Amino acid sequence: MAYPKIMLVDDTRLILELEKSFLKLSHVDVVTAGNGAEALELIRKDPPDLIFMDMHMPVMDGIACCTELKADPFLCGIPVVMLTTAGKEEDRELAKAAGCDNFLTKPVDRRLFLDLARKYTNAVDRREQRLPCRLPALFLVGKAPAAGLVLDIGDGGVFVATKERLLLHQRLRLALYLEGERPVLLELKGWAAWLNEEGKRVHSSLPAGFGMEFLELGEEESAALKSYLASLRPEEPSAS
Incomplete structure (x- = not known):
């Protein structure tokens, strides 16, 4: 049985590990990338069902990656949740213009992260450790x-x-x-x-x-x- 795939894109290893820990009780496969260019390469080989992507990254940032992704007719349907800086409305405007489907501000809140993930796939379990x-x-x-x-x-x-x-x-x-x-x-x-x-x-x-x-x-x-x-x-x- 194939599980839904969620991609996490961030250049900070600590953030990736935190987000992975949020999903440890869910019946999903998790794949990670360290920047937008690496993410695009992986997406084109095996498209995920949902992407959480940081806005500010080296090599290729989240805005450039999302813009290219949404311009591709074969990949534009993949939901993208952009991680933006809290309180910066201009970040949200940039993300919206790039075509992202939703926003999440840093520092990442577990409950909000899982609520957004579950909006796009019911395989995500929002529960705490049982x-x-x-x-x-x-x-x-x-x-x-x-x-x-x-x-x-x-x-x-x-x-x-x-x-x-x-x-x-x-x-x-x-x-x-x-x-x-x-x-x-x-x-x-x-x-x-x-x-x-x-x-x-x-x-x-x-x-x-x-x-x-x-x-x-x-x-x-x-x-x-x-x-x-x-x-x-x-x-x-x-x-x-």
């Missing part, structure tokens, strides 16, 4: 209850193992007890962000089920979830 667990859960498919087992959990969502068939982006309500000295019942709203179906596994290490992204998480639910996640994380060794 922690393993085994929590029985009930969820509603329409008005019908179904059983599942939560196998990982984070502050943005869960993975639910179940044989129940769902639709991608289907709205859900899920109820589960968070373990502890005083178990807490959580009733959560969300949607099926991705499906792990029999015969079409997105994540081969997980059983059939779905990834649920939380929606409308209230203060009480958020606090209870944060406390539970803290209890799952291993304690840092104390300094001797």
